[in-house]
Amino acid sequence: MAAEIGYYSLILALVLAIYQSIFPFIGASRNDERLMATAVPVAQAQFGFLMVAFFALMYAYIVSDFSVENVFKNSHTDKPMIYKITGVWANHEGSMVLWVLILTLFGAAVATFGQNLPALLKARVLGVQGTISASFLAFIVATSNPFIRLSPTPLNGQGMNPLLQDPGLAIHPPLLYLGYVGFSLVFSFAIAALIEGRVDAAWARWVRPWTLLAWMFLTMGISMGSWWAYYELGWGGWWFWDPVENASFMPWLAGTALLHSAIVVEKRDTMKVWTILLAIIAFSLSLLGTFLVRSGVLTSVHAFATDPERGLFILGILAFFVGGGFALFAWRAPAFKSGGMFAPISREGCLMLNNLILTVGCATVFIGTLYPLVLETITGSKISVGPQFFNATFTPLMVPLLLLVPLGPFLAWKRGDLAAVAQRLSAAALFTAVILVFVFAWVEKGPIMAPFGVAIAAWLVAGAVSEFAFRIGLFRVALMDSLRRAVKLPRSVWGTSLAHGGLGIVVLGIVAISAWQVEKVEVIDVGGTMQVSGIDVEFVSIEPRTGPNYKDDVGLFRISVDGKLVTEIESAKRLYQVPVMATTEAGIYSFWTGDIYVTLGDKSKTKNAWTLRIFFNPLAQFIWFGAAIMFAGGAISLTDRRYRVGAPRKKGSKKRAKAPAKEVPA
Numbered sequence: 057m058a059a060e061i062g063y064y065s066l067i068l069a070l071v072l073a074i075y076q077s078i079f080p081f082i083g084a085s086r087n088d089e090r091l092m093a094t095a096v097p098v099a100q101a102q103f104g105f106l107m108v109a110f111f112a113l114m115y116a117y118i119v120s121d122f123s124v125e126n127v128f129k130n131s132h133t134d135k136p137m138i139y140k141i142t143g144v145w146a147n148h149e150g151s152m153v154l155w156v157l158i159l160t161l162f163g164a165a166v167a168t169f170g171q172n173l174p175a176l177l178k179a180r181v182l183g184v185q186g187t188i189s190a191s192f193l194a195f196i197v198a199t200s201n202p203f204i205r206l207s208p209t210p211l212n213g214q215g216m217n218p219l220l221q222d223p224g225l226a227i228h229p230p231l232l233y234l235g236y237v238g239f240s241l242v243f244s245f246a247i248a249a250l251i252e253g254r255v256d257a258a259w260a261r262w263v264r265p266w267t268l269l270a271w272m273f274l275t276m277g278i279s280m281g282s283w284w285a286y287y288e289l290g291w292g293g294w295w296f297w298d299p300v301e302n303a304s305f306m307p308w309l310a311g312t313a314l315l316h317s318a319i320v321v322e323k324r325d326t327m328k329v330w331t332i333l334l335a336i337i338a339f340s341l342s343l344l345g346t347f348l349v350r351s352g353v354l355t356s357v358h359a360f361a362t363d364p365e366r367g368l369f370i371l372g373i374l375a376f377f378v379g380g381g382f383a384l385f386a387w388r389a390p391a392f393k394s395g396g397m398f399a400p401i402s403r404e405g406c407l408m409l410n411n412l413i414l415t416v417g418c419a420t421v422f423i424g425t426l427y428p429l430v431l432e433t434i435t436g437s438k439i440s441v442g443p444q445f446f447n448a449t450f451t452p453l454m455v456p457l458l459l460l461v462p463l464g465p466f467l468a469w470k471r472g473d474l475a476a477v478a479q480r481l482s483a484a485a486l487f488t489a490v491i492l493v494f495v496f497a498w499v500e501k502g503p504i505m506a507p508f509g510v511a512i513a514a515w516l517v518a519g520a521v522s523e524f525a526f527r528i529g530l531f532r533v534a535l536m537d538s539l540r541r542a543v544k545l546p547r548s549v550w551g552t553s554l555a556h557g558g559l560g561i562v563v564l565g566i567v568a569i570s571a572w573q574v575e576k577v578e579v580i581d582v583g584g585t586m587q588v589s590g591i592d593v594e595f596v597s598i599e600p601r602t603g604p605n606y607k608d609d610v611g612l613f614r615i616s617v618d619g620k621l622v623t624e625i626e627s628a629k630r631l632y633q634v635p636v637m638a639t640t641e642a643g644i645y646s647f648w649t650g651d652i653y654v655t656l657g658d659k660s661k662t663k664n665a666w667t668l669r670i671f672f673n674p675l676a677q678f679i680w681f682g683a684a685i686m687f688a689g690g691a692i693s694l695t696d697r698r699y700r701v702g703a704p705r706k707k708g709s710k711k712r713a714k715a716p717a718k719e720v721p722a
Contacts, residue, residue, distance in 0.1 A: 059124050062112030063203040066153075069105040069160070070193040072098050076163075076186025080179040092179035096167040099182050102189065103164035106157040113153060113202050114144050123209040126150060126202040132215040132634045134605035142226040143216050148350060148366070149202035151229060155346070156192045158230075158237045162266070163189065166241065173262060180248035181241075188240050191373045199366050215634035218606070224284035228277060232304060235274025236342040239307060241266045242314065243339035246332045247381060250388040255332060260322035263335070265694060267318060270338075271311045272690035278304050279683035290640035290655045292671040294569060294679055297446045302425040303345030309418040310338040313411045320407050324469060326396055327408065329389045334411070336381040341418075343374045399471040406464040406472075413457040420449045458512050458563065461556055462519020466526070480526055484518035502571040509567035516560025524553040551693030558685030565678030568650070574672040577657075581665045589672035591652050592616040596624070598656075598666065606632045608641075611656045611666065615645055627656040650674035 076098045083091030113126070117140045122128045130147045131140055145151040163185040170178055196202075245263045249255045281304070286294050295301065314334040320327040347370045398404040424441045432438050462484060466477040478485075491514040495507035525531070527549055528541040574589050585594045594614040601608040608628040615622045627643035643654040650673050657667030 058112045058115045059203040062109040065105040065109040069102050072102040073186050073190035073193050077190045080183035084176050084179040092175050095179050095182040099163040099167040103160040106160045110153050110157050117144050122213050123205055125204045125206050128210050128213045130216050131213045136604050139221045145229050146216055146220045149200045152196050152200050155233050158233050159189050162241045177248055180251055181244045184244035184247045195369050199369055218632040218637045218639050222288050228280040231273050232277030235270050235277050238270025239339040239342050242335045246335035250384050255328040257322045260318045264318045267315050268690050271315055272687050274308050276687045279680050283680050287642050290642045292653050297443045299425050302421050303348045306418050306421050307338050307341040309414050310341055313414040314338050316407050317411050320404050328392050340378040347374050402472045403467040403469050406467050417450055417453045465523045484522045487518045488515040506571035513560045513564035517557050520553045520557035547696040548693045551689040554689030555686045558682045561678050561682030565675045568675035569673045572674045577669045579665050579667050588670050606630050613654055627654045629656050646677050651676045
């Protein structure tokens with residue numbers, strides 16, 4: 057019964073989405089307030105029906121209803137309950153339901169919390185959002201129905217890919233989808249603005265919180281995926297430039313550029329056309345990622361479907377929205393008037409350069425990801441574009457961007473003073489120089505450019521601290537006055553400083569693990585010891601264990617430094633029963649200097665010895681710690697009154713609000 061309820065909920069949601077994609081536009085064209093107002097309850101009801109469908113599918117997984125084909129193909133009675141639940145979105149059909157659920161969540165959020173949006177703009181935004189959800193609901197119903205019944209009912213299921221049976225996969229896809237799909241709302245605002253023919257500071261104010269929200273979740277989703285690959289796949293790395301990794305990274309780059317360009321639109325009423333274009337590009341790249349992982353053109357642990365027919369359907373959706381969006385942009389964008397002029401040395405100029413570098417970097421990743429696929433389609437030739445290409449092209453582009461990050465907040469709008477900025481950043485520059493000299497003196501091995509990478513990380517962190525210190529007048533006024541200024545600072549300033557500092561921490565982790573990772577592979581007997589970077593790893597014992605749906609050979613390892621026991625960790629060779637698949641469970645212990653990372657390989661055929669692969673990954677945890685700080689910075693910024701949806705104060709208030717204290721511009 058749950059499957060039927062879920063299926064009919066999808067049908068009802070599709071009907072509502074079709075209504076939402078037509079009648080709000082009609083109401084806006086006729087200026088019919090009642091017809092436009094119907095978009096609000098329709099968007100809310102559509103989200104409600106998607107909730108019913110999603111939880112109906114989840115219920116089928118929880119009770120192991122193998123009469124539902126999707127449950128039969130992706131679950132098993134022996135699976136732990138958490139993986140029965142996460143199995144809902146660990147497959148193509150279920151993940152698409154989650155995708156559209158999040159899509160309708162954003163639409164319902166605008167409908168519910170966008171009271172201050174002009175009626176015409178709100179109706180058109182919800183209309184575009186309804187068109188997107190109608191397209192994907194039609195795709196689900198026509199090609200990817202998760203509620204198809206089987207007869208007769210199988211006694212048990214086929215299980216789920218063992219690599220996906222991990223707590224990290226309970227969090228990674230929903231976060232990633234919140235980022236991907238969040239850009240749909242920014243796209244809807246952009247298309248509505250093109251139709252209406254108006255982009256101004258108020259539009260940018262409404263768009264910025266949704267852009268920031270999508271960027272936050274995409275940042276955390278990418279970070280969680282990297283962390284999962286680090287500890288689950290047993291290869292000791294954090295990023296491999298896999299095409300599916302790139303599929304999520306490209307909209308993040310475009311979204312980061314959009315986030316900064318929207319600031320210029322709001323503050324200076326310029327870069328309007330460019331901001332609209334970035335909004336279309338960010339969502340277009342999100343749709344491209346959806347196509348890549350569901351069309352069968354890529355083979356990856358991250359990919360879902362391998363059905364070309366489904367891929368063609370998604371390609372049609374992609375062509376409609378991307379082609380339609382760019383066509384509308386080409387038609388309407390020339391009518392937008394440019395804003396005020398500004399000098400190259402100004403905050404606008406810095407943000408424009410920021411956008412230029414980010415978009416060129418995004419184009420580099422785009423070409424490196426898609427060129428092999430296009431070449432194979434046209435000529436049949438297969439080539440591999442791997443880390444060497446991206447490291448040689450993308451990394452050099454990011455260096456000037458990272459150097460510019462601390463400068464922007466100190467530059468004035470319209471015309472900046474580089475001498476004044478240099479003075480305010482002198483302490484940060486001195487700190488960076490000291491770090492550079494120290495790293496060169498301390499580190500004997502590794503790439504010659506690695507100390508400069510550490511210096512850039514120090515520059516980012518010191519720049520963020522300097523910006524915050526300048527805004528509160530640290531060392532220039534009394535300490536209590538500085539504290540009072542810190543409390544009164546806009547939360548967006550706190551968030552920006554945290555995000556930029558978090559970026560520096562991420563860069564530090566990336567440079568350290570890339571430059572100074574140490575790897576050793578040996579075949580040793582039980583009781584033997586390996587030493588990596590001054591850390592002793594003793595192979596204590598190995599014993600079999602049985603889990604809910606797998607069997608393990610578990611190795612116990614003692615970690616010692618200078619003869620003193622630090623901890624014990626376990627690494628295992630795991631064999632899943634349904635489906636039959638072997639995995640490696642890494643043992644990881646984090647020192648403040650980095651991770652000791654142990655993986656258990658195959659057993660020797662001639663003696664009681666095993667292959668051990670041990671890494672020392674310097675400062676690896678800084679990558680994910682820094683990403684968490686960036687997310688926290690975005691979350692704090694969202695609490696700023698100016699960034700909330702409907703932030704502009706309503707006119708006509710009877711009581712005049714007390715004028716706020718003068719604030720330093722963000």
